[in-house]
Amino acid sequence: MAAMKPRTGDGPIEVTKEGRGILLRLPVDGGGRLVVEMNVAEATGLYEALQGVVAPQ
Numbered sequence: 001m002a003a004m005k006p007r008t009g010d011g012p013i014e015v016t017k018e019g020r021g022i023l024l025r026l027p028v029d030g031g032g033r034l035v036v037e038m039n040v041a042e043a044t045g046l047y048e049a050l051q052g053v054v055a056p057q
Helices: 040-051
Strands: 014-018 021-027 033-038
Touching: 021 040, 033 040
Parallel strands: none
Antiparallel strands: 014 021, 021 033
């Protein structure tokens, strides 16, 4: 029987390149992370979309 462990993995946003894919790990409300795998074209589209709504700091 597996031991019950608290859910971990909360933390900062992480983006890593694994093989030909790019992984985005995004913390979500309520705990855990949303993990999205995308290719370079999709990551570029996300980057361009975010530039339109995020002000430079």
